[in-house]
Amino acid sequence: MFGLIGHSTSFQDARRKAMDLGYDHIAEGDLDVWCTAPPQLVEHVEIVSAVGKTIQGAYIDSCFVPEMLSRFKTARRKVLNAMELAQKKGINITALGGFTSIIFENFNLLKHQHIRNTTLQWERFTTGNTHTAWVICRQLEINAPSVGIDLKKARVAVIGATGDIGSAVCRWLVDRTNVAELLLVARQKQPLLDLQKDLGGGVINTLEEALPKADVVVWVASMPKTLEIDSTNLQSPCLMIDGGYPKNLDAKFSGKGVHILKGGIVEFFTDIGWSMMELAEMDRPQREMFACFAEAMLLEFENCHTNFSWGRNNITLEKMDYIGNASVKHGFSTLNLKTQFQAAVA
Numbered sequence: 054m055f056g057l058i059g060h061s062t063s064f065q066d067a068r069r070k071a072m073d074l075g076y077d078h079i080a081e082g083d084l085d086v087w088c089t090a091p092p093q094l095v096e097h098v099e100i101v102s103a104v105g106k107t108i109q110g111a112y113i114d115s116c117f118v119p120e121m122l123s124r125f126k127t128a129r130r131k132v133l134n135a136m137e138l139a140q141k142k143g144i145n146i147t148a149l150g151g152f153t154s155i156i157f158e159n160f161n162l163l164k165h166q167h168i169r170n171t172t173l174q175w176e177r178f179t180t181g182n183t184h185t186a187w188v189i190c191r192q193l194e195i196n197a198p199s200v201g202i203d204l205k206k207a208r209v210a211v212i213g214a215t216g217d218i219g220s221a222v223c224r225w226l227v228d229r230t231n232v233a234e235l236l237l238v239a240r241q242k243q244p245l246l247d248l249q250k251d252l253g254g255g256v257i258n259t260l261e262e263a264l265p266k267a268d269v270v271v272w273v274a275s276m277p278k279t280l281e282i283d284s285t286n287l288q289s290p291c292l293m294i295d296g297g298y299p300k301n302l303d304a305k306f307s308g309k310g311v312h313i314l315k316g317g318i319v320e321f322f323t324d325i326g327w328s329m330m331e332l333a334e335m336d337r338p339q340r341e342m343f344a345c346f347a348e349a350m351l352l353e354f355e356n357c358h359t360n361f362s363w364g365r366n367n368i369t370l371e372k373m374d375y376i377g378n379a380s381v382k383h384g385f386s387t388l389n390l391k392t393q394f395q396a397a398v399a
């Protein structure tokens with residue numbers, strides 16, 4: 054069985070969802086009440102892949118909401134409790150979705166393997182970052198030419214280049230896509246220098262330097278909400294792939310040669326018959342999902358029960374090939390500008 058650990062996008066959404074599910078006593082509570090609410094396994098699902106393999110899965114709502122991010126101990130407890138529940142339910146491989154993987158890594162939850170009388174088995178969990186990185190690279194390769202960008206001549210900026218996903222994207226762009234120039238953007242200097250050495254290339258830029266020059270911008274960083282972009286200062290055409298969570302870019306930048314694509318999103322070939330992606334505000338929640346969630350499904354389809362994506366900067370091109378091949382085989386495709394546009398006008 055595969056599992057997905059997620060959360061609502063806001064406290065307000067979480068309350069509405071709890072009311073729909075009949076958890077009135079929690080729904081009516083304030084944020085302090087929600088801070089003590091245990092995780093809930095809210096949905097079971099059965100999925101048949103494009104090659105006829107059937108798997109079972111479950112969605113666990115961690116009862117975390119982004120408003121709790123500043124409450125360090127609460128956020129930590131929410132993630133660990135949800136992982137404990139997944140393990141106790143016997144789930145083989147569970148993806149940490151949304152903020153839960155960020156909390157796991159940034160709060161160093163590897164130190165917290167013992168929850169009450171449970172020892173968390175890390176091999177039952179994955180961040181899903183390998184599939185996310187592969188999906189973003191394929192989105193770039195498919196969509197840049199469709200808006201008139203020749204990748205062999207293009208400058209590509211990766212915002213969040215030194216991160217787990219960003220560094221994997223950079224390796225792929227250098228080794229596989231062969232873009233003309235790679236611009237590496239992050240705040241800390243030393244990891245950028247290490248990455249540049251590791252890649253054997255790439256130009257270190259600030260965000261302000263990179264944006265006006267780039268034909269393609271890959272966003273794989275959670276940026277401050279106050280981020281302002283002067284869209285008149287960008288290349289035209291310019292493809293922006295927004296892989297961050299929450300999404301960094303507003304669709305208001307689209308137009309006049311600027312194309313914004315939601316990054317790290319995949320579409321299944323058929324309706325799944327679940328309600329869990331409505332929480333994640335997907336345009337087509339019966340088919341679309343975060344690539345990290347899909348990674349847990351793929352690992353279950355492939356009987357590959359291991360913490361496939363784990364820790365920082367462990368994503369290899371071979372692992373991206375493996376998960377990418379599985380993705381295509383079992384019926385996933387990347388979200389592209391055309392499908393995104395069709396969903397927007399539907």
Ligand code: NDP
Binds near residue numbers: 151182219238277345
């Ligand atoms: P990491 O924490 O490993 O990396 C974040 C990167 O962003 C680092 O390079 C960091 O470097 C950089 N960064 C952070 N803030 C800024 C800033 N203000 N300006 C420039 N660079 C910045 O994160 P991951 O690679 O694990 O995840 C990246 C993003 O992808 C996250 O937003 C995550 O939520 C999202 N994601 C999406 C998924 C999907 O399925 N669609 C799945 C998993 C993750 P520095 O600190 O030096 O600035």
